[in-house]
Amino acid sequence: YEVSVWLHRLNIVATLLVFAHVILIPYIVTITPFMTLFFVYSGVTAVMYLYYHFGKPLLARHGQLIANKKLAHSVTELVIRLNKNAQIHPGDFVYISFPEVDGFKEMHPFSILRYDQAQRELVFAIRNWGDFTAKLDKIPVGAKVKIDGSYGRLSESIKENEGKHLVFIGSGVGSVPLISLTRSLIDKHKVSFIRVASKQEDLIYESDLQDLAVKKPNLDYASQVGRLKENQVKTIVAKNRNSFYIVGGSTPMMVGTMKLLQDAGVRKADIYGEKFNF
Ligand SMILES: Cc1cc2nc3c(=O)[nH]c(=O)nc-3n(C[C@H](O)[C@H](O)[C@H](O)COP(=O)(O)OP(=O)(O)OC[C@H]3O[C@@H](n4cnc5c(N)ncnc54)[C@H](O)[C@@H]3O)c2cc1C
Structure with missing residues (x-):
């Protein structure tokens, strides 16, 4: 590199x-x-x-790592407290680095799972893939964090499609920005959220989302292990006419799901997603 x-x-x-x-x-x-x-x-x-x-x-903004724990075998949750409050939209991502920890000085992008403005806390759920992410567990609580952002157009794309029903389809950690959007919108918007993962344990925050679906009648939530099949996508599209779709996941998952949605009759302009390519 x-x-x-x-x-x-x-x-x-x-x-x-x-x-x-x-x-x-x-x-x-x-x-x-x-x-x-x-x-x-x-x-x-x-x-x-x-x-x-x-x-x-x-x-750049600065903060401190205040919690670091494993959510699943290869997913880590980090909680960072910002030194100063920031303007952050649901679904946004930031670049973060740990300038005083060897091997973590380069900025990497991650979606924000939750931003608690009162506590100035940012929560991330990060898949342990490679050079930077595989060793996240080694970063000590208290480490200094450098933050650039936030960035992203997910919230903006929803505003541009005001009045449409919202359908979110997420896979693995690709569902992180969709969880953030769901939590922020659910009191005012109807949302259908469909989540997939290759393993049960990768359905992170599953019980939180199921509880939310029980409490909030606006949320129609479903999850499964394994990809969505063509006939499942057709059923989703048939159930959700005049909808705006946001897809989150690996690039092959996003490309495949977007194609299935279009094949099922959804207009390209009614589908959006921000790739995790870095
Ligand atoms: C806008 C945006 C938001 C993101 N949000 C999140 C998030 O919320 N949670 C999260 O876990 N990640 C997220 N990512 C992806 C994350 O930035 C990368 O996975 C990370 O920077 C990889 O760095 P690395 O040094 O650990 O891996 P590298 O050393 O660069 O890669 C090591 C190996 O892992 C593979 N790999 C790395 N990243 C990915 C990936 N995303 N998909 C498939 N294979 C991959 C590479 O192909 C390579 O073989 C986001 C990326 C973007 C652009």
Whole structure:
């Protein structure tokens, strides 16, 4: 990974050489409109690059890890307390890093499961996949956290589809932003939430969601182990006319589910999801 980062950094050297090369060609320098465009374009790019590298880190939020526990064999729950309150929409994600813990200094994106504004607490449920996520259990409670964000358009996409019934389909940790949206919307909106996972234990927060469905008549909740079959998707679509669908999961799950929804007659514009690709 570090080799690939350094190879990408060589782009800066290449760009500077191209810049110097252009301004050293006499007949090009005499074409004023081109040179104006060239300098404006290069200037804007340079300012954006410098802001991204030196300005943006100064704006990062800070907090502290206050709880770290296993939810399932390969899913960890982290609770972070922010130093200052933040404006966070349900379904949003943030980039986090642990600047004082070796191996955790690089920012990674994670959806926010819950934000408790009064306590300034952010809760995450994170699948232990690779270099950063597999060793999360080793991060000690009390560790400093750097946070960039929040980002995401899930809440916004719901506002843009006001009046439609909401159907959420989530798989594994891909259901994290959908749980957050469900909790925030359920008092005012009808929501159908269908959750799948490859193993029973990966249906994290299952009893919480079942309790919520009992308490809130607006929530129609169902879960199962194993993917949704074509006929199940057709039944969901038949039951939920004039609906806006949000899908969350791995990229193959999202692509597959979105295709099944379209095959069952849902318009592409009525389906949305934010991929977990990083
Ligand atoms: C907007 C957004 C929100 C996200 N929210 C969450 C969340 O709430 N919970 C969560 O657990 N993750 C979430 N992710 C994914 C998470 O950011 C990555 O899994 C994590 O950064 C991987 O880092 P790593 O160094 O541990 O894995 P890497 O070392 O980069 O990868 C190791 C191996 O794991 C595989 N892998 C890594 N990530 C994934 C993935 N997402 N799907 C399938 N295979 C993968 C890779 O193919 C690779 O083989 C989110 C990603 C995005 C973009």
